[in-house]
Amino acid sequence: MLVVRVLGGLALEHAGEPLEPPGSRRARELLALLAVTPGRCSRGLLAARMWPDVPEAGARTGLRGALAELRRGLGPHAAVVQAGRDDVGLDPAAVRVDLRGFRAAADAGRWAEALAWDRGTLLPGLEAEWAEEVRAEHARSLLRVLAEAAAGHEAAGRLREAAELAARRVRADPLSEQAGRELVRLLAAAGDRAAALDAGRALAERLQRELGVPPDRETAALLDGLRRARAAPAGDDAVSGPTAPALGDLAPAEFVGRDGPLAAVRAARRAPLPAMVLVRGEAGIGKTALAAVTAREAVAEGWTVLHGRCDEESIVPYCAWVEALGPVVDGLDDRAAARVVDDGGGGLVRLFPRLRRGRQGPEVTEDADTERWRLFEAVARLLAGLAARAPVLLVLEDVHWADRSTLLLLRHVLRTSQETACAVLVTARPEEAGEEALLPALLTQERRERRLTEVDLAGLSETDVGRLARRHRGGSDWSRFVRALHAETEGNPFFVREILRNLPTTPDSAPLPPAGGFDVPDGVRELLQRRLRRLDPVAQDVLTLASVVGRDVDLGTLEAVGTWAPDHLVDALDAATASGLLTEQGIGRWSFPHALVRSALSDGLSRTRRARLHARVADALERRGAAGAAEIAHHLLGAGDPASVDRAVGYARQAAAEAVAQAAYAEAAAVLRRTVDAVTAVLGADPHRLGPLLLELGEALSRAADTAAARQTFTEAAGAARAVGDPAWLGTAALGLAGPSWQGFGTVDAEVIGLLEDALAVVPPDRPALRARLQARLAVALSFARRPERVQELTAAALDAARGLGEGPVLAAALEARLWATWHPYGVAERLALADELLDVARREDAPETAAVARRWRVVALLEAGRIEEVWPETARHAEEAGRLRMPYELMYVAVFTTMRALLEGRLADAQASAEHVRTFAELRGGADAVQFGGVHALTLASLAGGLAAMADPLLGFARAYPALPAWGGAAAYALAVAGRTDEAQAEVDALWPPEERLPVDAVLLPGLVFLAMAVTALGDRERAAHLYRLLEPLAGRTVVLGAGGAVWGTTDARLAELAETAGRPGAAAAHRAAARAALRALGADPELFARSAHAVPTVH
Structure with missing residues (x-):
């Protein structure tokens, strides 16, 4: 039987073998018209359809000529064209048309069978008016079949299959808002919220770009519900945020000269999909002040504000996140805490053990990436739950000091919260990137994705310095004074305030020092030391001890370490607070207002005195039992006392174990590295x-x-x-x-x-x-x-x-x-x-x-x-397990298998998208696998799309990088041959010859033989083709899998057919070719795509 295909392009087939369509253009058009027309058609109608602008007599003459050319073009199959005196048709007993098969199955409600016939656009490239009509009619039928088939899968609970069909429907009719909305709904129902949001965003962009309209109310409501879907359940036990963030209280009264930066931050925060704002500037330039004013505004607008700081001497892993989320966790009652943990927040117990509330902690796996992923997902879910109640502003200060775990968690939140009402504001110094190369990489990625707003703070203008000075003191003409003050400080607000604080106290009406007449120290450290010297000796000692304790100090620790009378200690702390060297955070708690203040105090200590203070602090913390292992270890290691080595090691190992339990592996390593160095010293x-x-x-x-x-x-x-x-x-x-x-x-x-x-x-x-x-x-x-x-x-x-x-x-x-x-x-x-x-x-x-x-x-x-x-x-089942366990390496394989299936079925756009997802896993410990899968996917996509020649040099790079995988060399040889670089291709083949000696029996033996066969065939090497045929024949019928499921390149029969043809064995070639086509169909592949692609080896010799 002759098979005529019009779906995906006009093609002929007989007994499983492709036939060339007639060479004449009008013969091909006539064949196509007869194929899409049910039954027999009158000659007059055929002529009118093919030549609508030609008089009837001329059109009938053209039809007779086309019929003759069609019969000649069909050769031995000419009898399938039945032409009578008045009508013409194809013999239904001798011809099978794919479109007719589709229509029959669709009319009978056999949706899966109908879709199996569909291979692509009907008669692409044929611009005849009748073709446009039939094409439009088939497109409508296809959309109906896809919708009905998806509904059937959904009713049976097969939501993933339903979503796949909905995606095909969207590809067929991208401007149908109803189809796009149905895809979003099914993806969400299948549990793939991220894909649902991606599909919704793509739909909105198409509607705006192509039609100039926003999504309708129904679509908008669906997307809004999705954005809130990861929230904790509504009710009395839902997650809520703190109502009075301390950051807003730090907003200065004298906030001048920052209208432009504040407007930029405000606009970014209020954007429809807020992302990340970076406020950058030198120490003292006003980053905290800008963040504080932003926080105060956000709270006034009903936002939840979370605030955390990174410290130069970070002791606790994720310290900024613990500080930011702590008030949220502390505000949960037992019922709400249980709901948060049960709703995927078990990883939060690693950061906040108090969430356990007597319940068993989360199960710990041996896989580090999995544990970290679970923690990160738990934090993202918590933020999404907060954002469902009210928009969230997350402020992380001094991220140039952030530890690696803090930055990795920040990156994860930015990636997963793109559809959540959560804005992130971070501050950093431009001259300090810390030891982590991750921060520049994170910022680069956000710039590339156009999700980063960068605000650079420079010094205040002379006018603004004058405004700031007048707020501190009144008086007569300040112009000369302000000019000198601006020149001395370069407009740094912190330095300006410190100098103003350092001026002798005079009545507002008293004359001011002449320009340059006041004594300005060489640097702020000297200025701070001067202010320290104004305090009494007890206050000086208290501040010095506090600088060793840490950025945050409490009354209990200072009492336990020092020998001061309680009232004297409190008096000293009050004096330090009044002088601006400390900020009171609550009853019995203080912090240094700026890192410069603390470092100015601690840097003045000798190594011996600092070590002795560390030892005293460690002893006090240990006695009180009020500090964690990490803090005690920090001070014991800083003490460097041989008698305390065992204690230091014990606490350090405990701190490292706690960090590992929090998936803060870099911090665990930092503690242990410092311990090793201290023990050695x-x-x-x-x-x-x-x-x-x-x-x-x-x-x-x-x-x-x-x-x-x-x-x-x-x-x-x-x-x-x-x-x-x-x-x-x-x-x-x-x-x-x-x-x-x-x-x-x-x-x-x-x-x-x-x-x-x-x-x-x-x-x-x-x-x-x-x-x-x-x-x-x-x-x-x-x-x-x-x-x-x-x-x-x-x-x-x-x-x-x-x-x-x-x-x-x-x-x-x-x-x-x-x-x-x-x-x-x-x-x-x-x-x-x-x-x-x-x-x-x-x-x-x-x-x-x-x-x-x-x-x-x-x-x-x-x-x-x-x-x-x-x-x-x-x-x-693998995807379900990997998704439930949040195992990154296995999630990479979920994306790998998704890419493999899309490639096999010829869905190249889907394959490209999922291959991009695979590459995002390159940062894992097994990231080299993601890199190699990237090569496999790029090679296969290029091959299927006909762009293999461009892959020659990248494949050579893989071959050189992985000499133990000679299959890459075979792939390079094939690509070089396709690119016409035959000498280089021959050299690569020579390097792998003889294959039974050069290709080991391992995971890439079969791909290596297959690529070598394709290269030899392309080069037309008859002798080597015969040799490879003998090696490959015992593996006839085997599926060719690249790597661990990276891609399927048909079966070995396709390569055996090419080898047999090259070796002069046409009979064997025909048998293998038929087997290969049958195998492709069994695999669910698109034989036509494989036949058109570079998988069908061209001969270039």
């Missing part, structure tokens, strides 16, 4: 003391994704272990250096392999669990080292030991190592069995994270086995 490089600390430090650095520092630390720990002769330490150091099993795909790390081998050689048999872990991790490290016998030996030993031990985590590690060892074309069946066993272990151990990993392995193995009907349910 006091006691020297004692391996007995340093070994455990180095192991903990290495683990914290690894969790913080500081891989280079972690490796160095684990290497140092291994040295300490060797010096002490402790094999367990050495084994732990080796496992730490190796990192997670998924880290480093396609690399051979000689240092890791060497240390694992050394540890395995000395860990005794009476430590079977540690030995099994070492064997499993070493096997993974050797995956691409071309030592298969050693890998098999190690995985067999690890599995035997683990099964004997009965310890779930050890068995899981051994099973995953064996999965790596069998990741090759000949190990699919064993991999499926291993993945099933790993899933059973996860169920027995109640380890959902392990279950997600097992499902990921199952997806890849099922793909390779061609069991496509099982793949999509398994990807859905």
Whole structure:
């Protein structure tokens, strides 16, 4: 039977093989017209449709000519055109038309069958009037079918499938507001709120851009509801914010010269989708004052204001966030706290243990990225809950001192709160970026996304300095005085105020010093020291001690450390407050008004005196039991007392553990690094003391994704272990250096392999669990080292030991190592069995994270086995597990599998969007995988879109970067051949020849053979094509999967067909080609797209 396709373009097919349509343009148009016309059509009507502007006699003559050309073009199939005296048609018994199949299925209500016929636009490019009419009619039918099919899926509870069909409907009719609204609704119902909001935003942009109208009331209400969907439930126990933020109380009475910056901040805060405002300026320039005035205005408008500060000597992880969110958490009653925790806020317990209220804390996983992600999501949900009640202004000051965890959380909030009424205002000094390169990167990203408003504060003008001076003092003509004051301070408001405070007190009517006549110190530190000297000795000592305690101090601590009488102490604090050197924050609590004030006091101390004060503070805090481990450790380490080393180490380790529990891994590492340095400085490089600390430090650095520092630390720990002769330490150091099993795909790390081998050689048999872990991790490290016998030996030993031990985590590690060892074309069946066993272990151990990993392995193995009907349910289960657990690495794979399916089904725009999402995971510890998936996706998109030649140089880059993955070299050879760079392509092929020696039996063997086959075919190398055919033939019918589900490149039969054709075996080529097309259909792929793309190898020789 002859198949005529008009959906997606005019095409002919017979017995599974494509045929060339007739060469004549009018013959092709006649064939298309006959195909879309039901039954037989009169000659007069056909002629009129094809030549509407030609007289009837001329049109009929043209029709006779077109009929003759059509019959000639159809060759042996000419008889399918049945032409009578009065009418013409296609023989329904000999011809099957896809449009007719679509119409029949749609009329019968068989929606899935109708959609299976649809391959794209009807007769694209044909501009005849009749074609436009039929095209419009089919578009209406398609929209109806998509709507009905989506409704059926929704009624059956298959919301993801319903949303996918709704997305197709939007692509078919992008200006239909009803279709766009339905997509938003279904995405939200399926639980993908982010995608729903993206779809809503895209709909609004299309309506405005193309039609010049905003969304209607129904759409606007839907989107507004979505923006509030992440809020805590309404009612008496809903989340509410603080009503009187302290920041607004700091707004100065003399706020002058800042009308422009204040207007810019005000506009950004009130924007429809407020994002981030950066207020930047030098110390003392007025950043806090501007933030305070903004906060005061926001409160007056009914906003909730949250305020936190970063400190140069940050002791507590996430200190700014704890300060900002603390009033919210403290305001929750038991019922509201329980609702917040149950509604996905369990991660907040890590920051605020008091939220637990007697309940069990959140389950802790071993995966650092997952724990951090859960905490970040909990904070984002809390902010969304607040924003549902009232707009939120989050103010974070001095972010140039922010720790890495604080910045990572800020970035997450900015990314996830784009549809939430939450504005973020941060302040920073331009000259201090701290040690974190993350801050500049975050600002760059916000600029790129056009979500950042930058406000740079400069010095006040001379006029504004005069206004500020007059508010401090009245008097006669100030012009000369103000001119000198402005020149001396360059308009810095803090410096201006300090100088004005430092002037001798005189009546307003008294004459002022002449210009330049007052004594201005060289710098503000000297000025502050002068003000300090005006206080009595007790006040001076109190302030000096307070500067060592920290930016915030309380009366109890000062009483416990000092020897002053209580009344004298309070008098001293009152005097310091009156002089502007302290600010009273509440009963018994003070803070330094500016970091410059505290540093001016503490910097004047000798090292010895500072150390002694640290020791006294530590003792007092320990006695009182009013401080956390981090604060006590900070002071003990600052004391540097050999007699206190053990106490310091104990508190430091406790502080690091608390930081890890809060997913503040960088802060845990900072505490441990300072501890290591302090112990070394006091006691020297004692391996007995340093070994455990180095192991903990290495683990914290690894969790913080500081891989280079972690490796160095684990290497140092291994040295300490060797010096002490402790094999367990050495084994732990080796496992730490190796990192997670998924880290480093396609690399051979000689240092890791060497240390694992050394540890395995000395860990005794009476430590079977540690030995099994070492064997499993070493096997993974050797995956691409071309030592298969050693890998098999190690995985067999690890599995035997683990099964004997009965310890779930050890068995899981051994099973995953064996999965790596069998990741090759000949190990699919064993991999499926291993993945099933790993899933059973996860169920027995109640380890959902392990279950997600097992499902990921199952997806890849099922793909390779061609069991496509099982793949999509398994990807859905994997996505559900990953989403529920918030495991970033597995969420990356959710995006990978989504991209893979879109590529397979020819939905290139969807694939491009999800591939972009994959690349956002490059910052994780397994970020190199995201980079390689980016290469796989770019290669596949370019191939399907016909732009493969441009990929030649990037693929060469991947080949050089990953020499253990020769498949990249094969892909580069193919792209070079397509680009016409045949000499370079030949050189890449030569480097991989003979393939049975150059391509190891590993995870990329099949892609390597396939790419090499495509390159050889493109080069027309008959001898090598025959050689590759013999190697690939035993794998006929196998699905070609790039990486761990990155993309599917059809089946091996397509490549075997090309190799057979090149080798001069046309019969074998035809058989393989038919099998390949059948396999593509079974996979749900678009054979026409694959046939048109570079997947169909051009010959360039």
